[in-house]
Amino acid sequence: MALLEVRNLEVSFGLRSGAVKALRNINFTLDRGERLGLVGESGAGKSVLGFSILNLIAKPGRITGGEILFEGQNLARMSARELRTIRGNRISMIFQDPMMTLNPVLTIGQQMVECLLAHRKISRENAKTIAIQKLKQVQIPSPETRIDQYPHELSGGMRQRVVIAIGLLMDPDIIIADEPTTALDVTIQAEIMELMVELCERNNVALILITHDLGVVSQVTQKAIVMYAGRVIEQGPTREIINDAQHPYTQGLMNALPQMAIPGQRLNQIRGSMPTLQKIPTGCAFNPRCDYVMDVCKHQLPGYTRSGNCQVACHMVAEMKRDEVSSEEV
Amino acid sequence: MNAHTLTEAASVADETGTDSLVQIRGLYKQFNISGDFLDQLKFKGGKIVREQSFVHAINGVNLDIQQGEALCVVGESGCGKSTVARTVMGLITPTAGSISYRGKRIDDLDDKQLLPYRKKMQMIFQNPYASLNPRMTIAQTLEEPVRLHNPGWNAQQVRDKVHEVMFSVGIDPSWGERFAHEFSGGQRQRISIARALAVDPEFIVADEPISALDVSIQAQVLNLLMDAQEKRNLTYLFITHDLSVVEHFGTRVAVMYLGSLCELAPTKALFDRPRHPYTQALLSAIPRLEDDRPPHIKLQGEVPTPVNLPSGCVFHGRCPYANERCKREIPRLIATDDGGQVACHAVEEGRIN
Ligand SMILES: Nc1ncnc2c1ncn2[C@@H]1O[C@H](COP(=O)(O)OP(=O)(O)OP(=O)(O)O)[C@@H](O)[C@H]1O
Ligand SMILES: Nc1ncnc2c1ncn2[C@@H]1O[C@H](COP(=O)(O)OP(=O)(O)O)[C@@H](O)[C@H]1O
Ligand code: SF4
Ligand code: SF4
Ligand SMILES: [Mg+2]
Ligand SMILES: [Mg+2]
Numbered sequence: 001m002a003l004l005e006v007r008n009l010e011v012s013f014g015l016r017s018g019a020v021k022a023l024r025n026i027n028f029t030l031d032r033g034e035r036l037g038l039v040g041e042s043g044a045g046k047s048v049l050g051f052s053i054l055n056l057i058a059k060p061g062r063i064t065g066g067e068i069l070f071e072g073q074n075l076a077r078m079s080a081r082e083l084r085t086i087r088g089n090r091i092s093m094i095f096q097d098p099m100m101t102l103n104p105v106l107t108i109g110q111q112m113v114e115c116l117l118a119h120r121k122i123s124r125e126n127a128k129t130i131a132i133q134k135l136k137q138v139q140i141p142s143p144e145t146r147i148d149q150y151p152h153e154l155s156g157g158m159r160q161r162v163v164i165a166i167g168l169l170m171d172p173d174i175i176i177a178d179e180p181t182t183a184l185d186v187t188i189q190a191e192i193m194e195l196m197v198e199l200c201e202r203n204n205v206a207l208i209l210i211t212h213d214l215g216v217v218s219q220v221t222q223k224a225i226v227m228y229a230g231r232v233i234e235q236g237p238t239r240e241i242i243n244d245a246q247h248p249y250t251q252g253l254m255n256a257l258p259q260m261a262i263p264g265q266r267l268n269q270i271r272g273s274m275p276t277l278q279k280i281p282t283g284c285a286f287n288p289r290c291d292y293v294m295d296v297c298k299h300q301l302p303g304y305t306r307s308g309n310c311q312v313a314c315h316m317v318a319e320m321k322r323d324e325v326s327s328e329e330v
Numbered sequence: 331m332n333a334h335t336l337t338e339a340a341s342v343a344d345e346t347g348t349d350s351l352v353q354i355r356g357l358y359k360q361f362n363i364s365g366d367f368l369d370q371l372k373f374k375g376g377k378i379v380r381e382q383s384f385v386h387a388i389n390g391v392n393l394d395i396q397q398g399e400a401l402c403v404v405g406e407s408g409c410g411k412s413t414v415a416r417t418v419m420g421l422i423t424p425t426a427g428s429i430s431y432r433g434k435r436i437d438d439l440d441d442k443q444l445l446p447y448r449k450k451m452q453m454i455f456q457n458p459y460a461s462l463n464p465r466m467t468i469a470q471t472l473e474e475p476v477r478l479h480n481p482g483w484n485a486q487q488v489r490d491k492v493h494e495v496m497f498s499v500g501i502d503p504s505w506g507e508r509f510a511h512e513f514s515g516g517q518r519q520r521i522s523i524a525r526a527l528a529v530d531p532e533f534i535v536a537d538e539p540i541s542a543l544d545v546s547i548q549a550q551v552l553n554l555l556m557d558a559q560e561k562r563n564l565t566y567l568f569i570t571h572d573l574s575v576v577e578h579f580g581t582r583v584a585v586m587y588l589g590s591l592c593e594l595a596p597t598k599a600l601f602d603r604p605r606h607p608y609t610q611a612l613l614s615a616i617p618r619l620e621d622d623r624p625p626h627i628k629l630q631g632e633v634p635t636p637v638n639l640p641s642g643c644v645f646h647g648r649c650p651y652a653n654e655r656c657k658r659e660i661p662r663l664i665a666t667d668d669g670g671q672v673a674c675h676a677v678e679e680g681r682i683n
Contacts, residue, residue: 042515258549
C-alpha cells in the first residue's frame with residue numbers, strides 16, 4: 001500500500017457567483033521516503049492541493065469528492081479531532097513565509113516545546129533536549145543559545161531552518177512544503193534544499209514540494225506532477241518530464257526558461273495566461289494557448305494517455321500513441 | 331570614511347570611463363537607524379553619551395554604465411542593489427561620491443534641475459501591484475508623465491503618444507479606461523514598462539522587474555524589454571537575483587556583496603570563469619535542470635549585518651580562501667585578462683587563477 005493515495009479528489013469554492021471547481025479529478029500516490037514535485041504557474045491549484053491533503057482548505061473551499069488515503073485512512077472524511085492527531089504530527093507543512101509558522105512573541109524553544117508536549121507524553125526537559133537536537137539537525141549554529149531567541153532575532157534563512165526543524169519535530173511521515181525557499185537568496189536556497197533532501201533521506205520522510213522553479217524540482221524530486229487550471233496535465237518520473245516533456249504546456253514551461261534560448265535572443269514565451277476558475281475554457285483548458293490545438297481539444301476534455309512512465313492529458317499525445325501502436329501492429 | 335580608498339578606487343574606474351552614459355564614482359550610502367534623539371542617548375561608564383548606528387548600504391562603489399549595454403547587478407538581498415539603483419535615479423542622496431550622466435554631475439541637483447534628466451532616466455520597480463496608482467485609469471497613468479515632460483503638447487499629441495507606446499508594448503487600447511487592480515501581475519508590469527517608455531527615455535533602471543512573475547510571464551516581459559532595447563537603443567541597469575536571467579539578458583554583470591563590488595565582467599566571461607570566491611559560490615548555487623551538475627560550493631556562516639561591517643574584505647568571514655591579509659586590507663578592483671575587474675587578494679596573489 002502506498003503511504004498516501006489521492007483518488008479522484010475534487011475541491012470547490014462556493015463563490016457569490018456560484019460554485020467553482022478549484023481541483024478536478026486529482027489522482028496520485030506517494031511512497032514512504034519518496035519526493036514529489038508539484039509545478040505549474042500561479043493559480044494552477046498547487047497550494048489548494050497542498051492544503052487539501054491535510055483537509056485544511058479554508059472556507060469557502062471544500063472537498064467535494066474523492067478520497068485522501070493516508071495509510072488507508074481517508075483524511076477527507078475524518079473528524080476535526082482525528083485530523084489533529086495527524087496534522088503537524090504524521091504530516092507536517094512548511095510555508096513560504098516562515099512567520100506563518102512562527103509566533104513572534106514566543107521564543108523558538110517555547111514554540112518547539114509546546115508543540116512536542118501537545119503531541120507526546122514527555123517531560124518539559126526531555127522536550128527541550130529533543131528541540132535542541134532538531135535545531136542541530138538543521139545546522140543552526142549554537143542551538144543551545146538560539147533556542148532562547150525570538151524569531152525576529154534570526155535571519156530569513158535561519159528562520160526557515162527553524163521552521164524545518166519544527167516540521168521535523170514529530171518525526172513525520174510526510175512533509176508538505178509550499179515554496180519553502182522562494183523568499184530566500186539563491187545561495188541560501190541551495191543550502192536549505194540540500195538540507196531537506198538529506199534529512200528526508202536519513203529519516204525516510206516523504207516530501208511534497210510545491211514550487212514554480214523547474215530547476216529546484218529537477219534537483220530535489222524523483223516524481224513530478226504538472227498542474228494546469230486545477231487538473232493534473234502530466235505526471236511521472238521527474239527526469240523523464242524534464243528531459244522529454246510530452247504535454248504542450250509542460251514543454252511551454254520548459255522552453256520559456258532563459259537557459260532554453262540563445263543568450264540575447266527572444267525567449268520562447270507561452271502566449272496568454274492561466275485562466276481564472278470562473279472562466280476555465282471547455283475541452284482542454286490549455287487550448288487557447290496551445291500551438292497544437294485541434295478541433296476536438298475545444299469541446300472534449302482529454303483523458304490520460306500513457307507515454308513512457310508518464311501520464312499525459314492531451315489529445316495530440318493520445319493520437320500520436322494510437323499511431324505508434326497501429327504502426328507497430330503492421 | 332577613508333579618503334585613501336576613495337581616490338584609489340576612483341582611479342581604477344577612470345580607465346574605462348570613455349564611452350559611459352552613467353558614471354558612479356566612490357559611492358557611499360549610510361542610513362541612520364538610531365531613531366530619534368532620545369533613543370540615541372545611552373548611559374555608559376557613568377556618563378550620558380549619544381550613540382548613533384548606521385547601515386553601511388554602499389561602501390565605495392565605482393561603476394560605469396556604457397551606452398547601449400544591459401548591465402546586470404546581482405547579489406544577495408540586502409547587499410545594496412536597490413540602493414545603488416535609487417541613488418543613480420536621484421531618489422536618495424549619496425553620503426559620499428558622485429553620479430554623472432553624460433559627464434554632467436547630477437547627484438547634487440535639485441528637483442527642478444533634475445527634471446530634464448528624469449525624462450531621460452526612467453525606473454521600473456519589482457512590485458507591479460504597488461507601483462501603479464490605484465485611483466487612476468491606465469490611460470491617466472500613461473498620460474501623466476507625457477504631460478509632465480512635454481508641457482507644450484496639446485491633448486491630441488499626448489493621446490497619440492500614449493497610443494503609440496501602448497501599441498508597442500502590446501497593451502490593448504481598451505485597457506485605457508480600466509484600473510490597475512483589474513489586471514494580472516504580468517499585465518501590470520507591461521503597463522509600468524509602457525509608462526517608463528512613454529517619455530522616450532535613453533536609460534532605464536529596472537529593479538527586479540520580473541521577480542514577482544511566473545516563468546511564462548517572465549519570458550513575455552523580458553522579451554518586451556529586449557524588443558524595446560533594440561527599437562529604442564536603450565541602456566539598462568538591470569537588478570535581479572535570478573542568474574539565469576542575467577546570463578540571457580545581460581551584456582555585463584556586476585556582482586555585489588555587502589555594499590561592495592566584488593566582480594565586474596562581460597556576461598560570458600563571468601559565467602565561463604568566475605574569479606571572485608563569492609561569484610563562484612553564487613554561480614554554483616543556481617538550480618540547474620541537468621542532473622549531473624557539480625555540487626554547489628557551501629559558504630560558511632551567514633551574511634554579516636551591514637551595521638557592523640567586517641574589516642578588510644567584507645567577504646572574509648565566509649570565504650574559503652581568506653587569510654590574514656584579507657582580514658586587514660580592503661581588496662581593490664584589479665583588471666582581469668578577460669575584460670573584467672575583480673576585487674580579491676587571492677586573485678591578485680595568484681592563489682585563484
Ligand atoms: N479562498 C479562495 N476563494 C476563491 N478562489 C480561490 C481561493 N483560494 C484559491 N482560489 C483560486 O484557486 C486557484 C488555485 O489557487 P492556488 O493558490 O492553489 O494556486 P497556486 O498554484 O498555489 O499558485 P501560486 O503559484 O501563485 O501560489 C486560483 O484560481 C485561485 O484564485
Ligand atoms: N531607508 C533605509 N533605512 C535604513 N536602512 C536601509 C534603507 N534602505 C535600505 N537599507 C538597508 O541597506 C542595505 C541595502 O539595501 P538594498 O539596497 O535595499 O538591498 P538589495 O536591493 O540588494 O536587496 C540593507 O541592509 C537594507 O536593510
Ligand atoms: S489537448 Fe489539444 S489543446 Fe490541449 S494541450 Fe493537447 S493539443 Fe493542446
Ligand atoms: S580578498 Fe580574501 S576574503 Fe576576500 S574574497 Fe578574496 S580571498 Fe576571500
Ligand atoms: Mg501557491
Ligand atoms: Mg532590492
